[in-house]
Amino acid sequence: MTTPASTAPDAILHDVFGYSAFRGAQAEIVDHVIAGGDALVLMPTGGGKSLCFQVPAIARHRREQGVAVVVSPLIALMHDQVGALEEAGVHAAFLNSSLTLDEVQRIEREMMGGRLVLLYVAPERLTTPRMLAQLDSLEERGLLSLFAIDEAHCVSQWGHDFREDYLALNVLHERYPGVPRIALTATADDLTRADIIERLSLHEARVFISSFDRPNIRYAVVEKDDARKQLLRFIQDEHEGEAGIVYCQSRKKVDETAAWLSSEGLTALAYHAGLDADVRRKHQDRFLREEAIVMVATIAFGMGIDKPDVRFVAHMDLPKNIEAYYQETGRAGRDGLPADAWMAYGLADVVNQRRMIDESPAAEEFKRGQRGKLDALLSLAEAHDCRRVRLLAYFGEESSPCAAYQNACDNCLNPPATWNATEAARKALSCIYRFHQNRGQRFGAGHLIDVLRGKVTDKVAQNGHESLSTFGIGADVSEAQWRVVLRQLIALGHLRTEGEYNTLELTAAARDVLRGDVQLLLRQPSDAPKRRGGTGKTTRGARTKDKAPPIPLDAAATARFEALKHWRAEVAREHNLPAYIVFHDATLAEMAQSMPDSLDALGAISGVGAKKLEAYGREILRVLGD
Structure with missing residues (x-):
């Protein structure tokens, strides 16, 4: 007789995802949503937002409360999260334009039968008459467990990624008042938070605000002086052989920068809305699945990209505001390891951003708001004191200068002359x-x-x-x-x-x-930005094409780590998934270091859940023993 799966959040976290404890406010959020409460969650990229709705969805499904519907704006995000959940033994699916009619009908049957744990949908599909009728039927039978609205800042006109389709999501409150809703975002100032609450009717929701600090990210701004060469020097000196994202304001600049970096020996790909959809998909897949890819992109690229080992995000042009800057830089270092947020900034950036606001057809009130947001970003760029203090202050969070951080900002590492x-x-x-x-x-x-x-x-x-x-x-x-x-x-x-x-x-x-x-x-x-320690050389050590392990390993453990990565790559190809969805580098490094000699010992390693232990455990022990 099969033992019923536990509905306890701690047990789900350990057995499904392989983690021993929740971080920060995760446990409180999970308990609140499992109990049927609404929530607005502000948590930095890499802080574990997905677990805040995935664990409640699993718990409520095991209590026979049906399927959780996750509203997500991007096909790539849906594909990767569903792939990761299926790898962990959680039955999930997505409905979007990439599916055939037969696939859509199969998924709808599983949804209506209550067999799915999580279903990912785009906002425009969720509010179609067909989808709403299906949700009505699920609710009538008690099989609609919760709604999760990811990237919730998209609902706000004050947010940096406003999407009109999100405005219709208020129907969830009106039509399904008894179904808990959790809205999540990594970036929202006071104005945007208030707008999210108003537009999604989350007035009774508990608001959970985690620290916006990303201590593993080093922030640096350099004055433009042949920005391409500055970028190349930064990548070669600090991040050779590592993955990164370079943001440019225009499609033309994306194409030119990617071509130039490629001519300088880097593997650089372009991504913007003007490229053919197949080219965009191919480039995104390469970025997710290969190492040492530099993606040069407009802001069309990035939202929902879960690649954990992006070691740097570089801006060749000034973003529109601090929310956009924070969201984009937050795509670096999702694995918690050191990463860089680097920006080249000049007079033309200020002129261009001011002109775009002034010439926009928006109402004057909106323009005033955008000017205020730009002013805050300009203040951050021009600062000669701690950038981290200024960044966090924008989101209402007090902090001390980051000089003591492992990844202190450029101003704290090398205080500029004034x-x-x-x-x-x-x-x-x-x-x-x-x-x-x-x-x-x-x-x-x-x-x-x-x-x-x-x-x-x-x-x-x-x-x-x-x-x-x-x-x-x-x-x-x-x-x-x-x-x-x-x-x-x-x-x-x-x-x-x-x-x-x-x-x-x-x-x-x-x-x-x-x-x-x-x-x-x-x-x-200054003529050129000083690097850490002011020596003119990086203190992170020379980079090689073989990415270094995320924790110090001796020669034998490093060999085991590389063997595990080779095995993981074969599994990822077989399952058509990015390698990090099989196991993160940090998990493989811990395996290589501790060298478990039994399934029980392997299962104790962070990131090894029950399904992955069952699927891969003996193979991993074999690789470690070879």
Whole structure:
């Protein structure tokens, strides 16, 4: 006679997923949802959000409460999570456009029979009349266990990934008030949280907010100075032979950057909405299944990407706001091991982002909100104090400077020199004012700097600007410093750019600077970013094409680790899954280090659940014993 499977959350966590204990607020969230409560969960990427609905779904299914419906915006995320659940012995499926009619009908029969534990669907499918009728039938029979709304920030107009299809999800509260709902996101400020609660009718839900700190991520921002070469140097010095994501703002820049990195010997792939769907799918599959792939992409790539060993996320252009930056950088280091968030940033980034907001057809209230969010990101980029403190403060979390972290930010590792730029700012604004007085002339940053530094160019001569009282008054300030000053003045709203040529215009706020009421303390520009320890060389050690184990191993254990990886690759190919879904590197490294000699000992290793122990246990022991 078969012993009934336990409905206790701790037992499910251990037996299904192979983990010995919940982390942070996970246990409290799981208990609340199992008991039928609604929840809004804010938890950083890599913090274990999925377990917060997967464990309750399994527990409620074992109590004969039916299927959990998970709303997810991406086909890739559905495929990988369903694959991982099936590997762990949990019956799950997805319904999306990638399936044939026969496959859809088979899954619908399993759903209506209550045999599925979790069903993943896109928001647009969930609200179709056919799907709602099926959910009505399930609820009438007591077979609808819960709704999980993943990437819940997509419902908010203030969020960075607003999706109109999410607005219709309010129907879940209206139509199925007795079915618990859990909404989850990695990123939401106060405004976005309030919008999620309002639009999803989660007014009675408990709100769980985990720490937004990702202590394994090192944040760094460098001033653009041939950004491609800076990026290449960063990858070669810090992450050779490792997986990473490079974000660019335009499709053209994605294509050009991927081609250039490839020409420099890296395996770089492009991903954006302009590529053929088959090409996008092929590139995404390679990124998930192979090692040392650098994916160069627009923000169309990334949401729901569960690859745990992404060692860096690089931004070649400024994101729209801190939420987008945090969400995108959070795709690095999901396995908890050291990772980098690196961004190259320059004057053009500020100009472009300001212009996109100003020229958008949105209402003025929305534009004001977006300007405020951009200002917060610019403050983070220009900061000369701890970046982590500023990042966490944006989400309402207090913290101490991260100088003591293993992965401290660039400012804490190498505190930048600063200078008082107040007088320089006044000179720049005065010069722009003189341009305007001189027949209403308007010029861009390059010409302004030439005039301030007393450089006689053809353009200066043609416009008679040698005769201006401001000609040469800033000769003691370098061109790089002037660009920092102008960047900051635009970021703070004292200057704006106009027209096709980005000419500089004074704003009403410029008066405060001209009067001396605003003090500007800026970071001193540097020729190149200093690396950890300031030695000019990375302290992480030279990289090789064979990725290092996630924990220190001696030579014999390293050989066992590589043998396990080879075995895992064969299993992954056979099952058509990314290798990390079979076992994470950290689990294989622990096996290689402890070298278990029995199934019981193997089952005690984190990440080895009962189904995987049964399926792979003897093979693993064989590999370890060879």
